[in-house]
Structure formats: structure tokens, C-alpha cells
Amino acid sequence: MKVPLIDLQAQYVSVRESVRAAVDRVFDSQQFVMGPEVSRLEAEVAQYCQTTEAIGCASGSDALLLALMALDVGAGIEVITTPFSFFATGSAIARLGARPVFVDIDPHTYNLNVDRIAEAITPQTRVLLPVHLYGQCAEMNPILDIAKANGLVVIEDAAQAIGAEDHGRRAGSMGLAGCFSFYPTKNLGAAGDAGIITTSDPAFAAKVRRLRVHGGLTEYEHVEVGINSRLDALQAAVLRAKLPRLDEWSDSRAEKARIYSELLEAAKFNFKLETPVVRNGRHIFHQYVVRVPQHRDGLMQHLKTRDIGTKVYYPIPLHLQECFVYLGYKQGDFPEAEKAARETFALPLFPELTQAQQEYVVKSVEEFRP
Numbered sequence: 001m002k003v004p005l006i007d008l009q010a011q012y013v014s015v016r017e018s019v020r021a022a023v024d025r026v027f028d029s030q031q032f033v034m035g036p037e038v039s040r041l042e043a044e045v046a047q048y049c050q051t052t053e054a055i056g057c058a059s060g061s062d063a064l065l066l067a068l069m070a071l072d073v074g075a076g077i078e079v080i081t082t083p084f085s086f087f088a089t090g091s092a093i094a095r096l097g098a099r100p101v102f103v104d105i106d107p108h109t110y111n112l113n114v115d116r117i118a119e120a121i122t123p124q125t126r127v128l129l130p131v132h133l134y135g136q137c138a139e140m141n142p143i144l145d146i147a148k149a150n151g152l153v154v155i156e157d158a159a160q161a162i163g164a165e166d167h168g169r170r171a172g173s174m175g176l177a178g179c180f181s182f183y184p185t186k187n188l189g190a191a192g193d194a195g196i197i198t199t200s201d202p203a204f205a206a207k208v209r210r211l212r213v214h215g216g217l218t219e220y221e222h223v224e225v226g227i228n229s230r231l232d233a234l235q236a237a238v239l240r241a242k243l244p245r246l247d248e249w250s251d252s253r254a255e256k257a258r259i260y261s262e263l264l265e266a267a268k269f270n271f272k273l274e275t276p277v278v279r280n281g282r283h284i285f286h287q288y289v290v291r292v293p294q295h296r297d298g299l300m301q302h303l304k305t306r307d308i309g310t311k312v313y314y315p316i317p318l319h320l321q322e323c324f325v326y327l328g329y330k331q332g333d334f335p336e337a338e339k340a341a342r343e344t345f346a347l348p349l350f351p352e353l354t355q356a357q358q359e360y361v362v363k364s365v366e367e368f369r370p
């Protein structure tokens with residue numbers, strides 16, 4: 001048996017016809033950049049995410065960049081975020097000349113440790129940028145309280161969390177804005193790069209809409225310097241074809257995660273393995289990540305010999321990246337993020353994963369002899 005980390009083919013066969021019809025629609029229209037497909041997707045995603053507006057852009061990375069640009073984040077400003085995320089979370093801050101200020105993570109959810117945020121706030125802090133890692137929301141109530149008490153803006157990096165919920169509120173609807181990625185392997189994946197920003201603040205939305213088209217009021221009138229980060233109609237059409245299936249897919253991921261945890265907790269190993277902790281709320285399981293404190297690399301190697309795909313998200317925390325040496329962080333500054341980088345890895349998880357595949361994965365884990 002072979003179990004890939006993710007199987008996009010399996011999903012494609014189930015949406016092939018509607019995706020191809022959407023692609024034909026765009027080619028027949030010959031309108032490739034923005035246009036009605038994009039504005040319809042924006043309305044549909046806003047509704048799905050419980051916001052009044054959504055603004056499409058070229059990628060999740062650009063969604064973060066545009067949201068921070070719309071807040072005039074730049075030199076002299078600090079943005080508090082997690083060191084345990086995809087690189088784009090930190091780079092969007094640094095790219096604008098602002099300073100990423102990292103706060104360690106909770107060892108169970110891998111999201112920001114909300115008890116450590118207050119001590120990181122300085123007079124320069126303007127934004128809190130929590131990440132909803134692996135499809136589970138960061139603890140938004142304390143984050144929103146801290147922001148309110150300190151006059152800070154909350155931007156959610158919801159790239160892995162479309163449809164996730166915290167106390168009934170959807171990811172991307174709790175802060176001033178939510179930043180989403182439609183990278184092909186995300187829960188809702190495009191046929192290439194794509195992203196979107198959700199918000200219910202009309203002035204903020206208007207500014208983001210300008211910034212994605214070079215800061216233009218009209219085609220040739222520029223009030224500010226933006227970037228070119230439009231969403232392609234092809235991507236929007238493909239995403240619209242897939243969006244109606246998203247809840248079914250995310251529910252299926254969550255169900256398979258439940259099965260993994262049940263099987264793994266019943267299995268017998270002579271080493272320690274921790275299954276994911278689900279807080280109150282809807283976890284959409286973009287990834288199913290386990291912690292193996294002693295023998296992570298050996299176990300991954302063993303699973304590879306059994307044709308099982310695994311991956312470490314993320315092997316090097318942001319504060320230890322070479323490009324961020326100038327920030328002055330060092331090994332030991334964020335022990336939980338560093339431990340997670342050493343001890344965790346993702347098992348295969350996608351909506352079409354079969355029970356037999358899951359049993360094979362767990363049996364193979366059981367067979368591992370450290």
C-alpha cells in the first residue's frame with residue numbers, strides 16, 4: 001500500500017466536470033484578470049467567512065502584505081506574531097520594514113501562547129498577527145481583549161483555516177481582517193496561486209482594493225503606492241466550482257483526524273506519541289500533526305520505507321531563520337517553538353483518505369522500533 005501525504009488527484013476526479021466548465025466559461029469570456037468571476041467569488045467567500053467583504057489577490061502571502069500595507073505598517077512599527085508558522089507570516093512584516101516580534105507558542109495547540117503576548121507589547125506595537133495553525137483557531141477571545149486594552153489591531157493569518165471557528169465565529173471574521181491562501185494544497189485550493197482578504201470594515205476594504213491595483217483610484221490616478229496583486233478570473237472560477245464542496249471536505253478531514261487519534265491512542269508503542277489537541281470550536285484539520293519527543297526522525301524514516309508520506313511543518317522556527325538574524329533572536333528564545341520544530345510531523349490527511357490507508361499508517365507506526 002502507498003499513502004501519500006496529500007492526494008490532489010483523488011479530489012480532482014470528483015470536481016473535474018465543474019472545474020472544467022468553469023475554465024471554459026473564463027476562456028469563452030476572454031476576461032482573465034478580475035471581472036465578474038472574481039467579484040462573485042469575493043461575495044461568496046465573504047458570506048462563507050461571516051464578513052461583509054472579501055478582496056481577492058494573487059496569493060496568501062500578498063493577502064498578508066496588503067492587509068499590513070493598508071494599516072500603514074512600516075519602519076518603526078512592531079507586529080507581534082508566532083515564530084512557528086510558514087515563512088510568509090514573518091516576511092510580510094519584515095518586507096514592509098516593520099519589526100516582527102515573536103511570542104512563543106502553546107505546546108498543545110502550536111498556536112500563540114496568549115499568556116506571553118502582553119509582555120511583548122511596546123509603545124511601537126501596532127498589530128497582533130495570530131496564525132490559525134493547521135486549521136485550528138488561535139485563542140481569539142484573549143487576543144481580542146489584549147488588542148482592545150492596548151489599542152492594537154488584530155489581523156488573522158487564516159491561510160490554513162478557511163471555515164475554522166472559535167466560539168461560533170469563523171476564521172477571518174474576528175480581527176479587523178483575515179488573510180487566506182488558496183495555494184493548491186490548502187483545504188480550498190486553486191489551480192495555482194491565489195489569496196483573499198476578508199473584512200467587515202468598509203474603509204479598510206476600500207484601501208485594500210486600491211492597494212492591490214497599484215494604489216489607483218482609477219486606472220491612472222494614484223493616491224498611494226500599491227502593488228500589482230490581482231486575482232485571476234481562472235483561479236476565481238475554479239475556486240467557485242470547489243467552494244460548495246469545502247464543508248464536506250473539511251468535515252471529512254476532521255472525521256479522519258478523529259479516526260487517527262482513536263487508532264493511535266488505542267495502539268501500543270514503546271515510545272511516546274502525542275495526538276493533536278482540539279480546543280472548543282471547529283478545527284478543519286489542514287494538517288494532522290503528531291508529536292514524537294524522542295524518535296521523530298527515525299519514525300518518519302521508517303514510514304518512508306512503508307511508502308507513507310510525512311512532512312515537518314515547520315523544521316526551522318522563524319526567529320532562527322538566517323534572514324532574521326538582524327532581529328537579534330537566538331536559540332533558546334522560544335523553547336516551545338523550537339521543541340515543536342524538533343518533535344512534530346504531519347501524517348497523511350486529505351478528504352479521500354480511506355479507512356484501510358489510515359489503518360495501514362497506524363499499523364506502520366506501531367511496527368516502528370526505535
Ligand SMILES: *Cc1c(COP(=O)(O)O)cnc(C)c1O
Pocket residue numbers: 059060061062085086088089131157159160180181182183193194195
Ligand atoms: C500558505 C500560507 C501562507 C501563504 O500563502 P501563499 O498562498 O502560499 O502565499 C501564509 N501563512 C500561512 C500560515 C500559510 O500556511
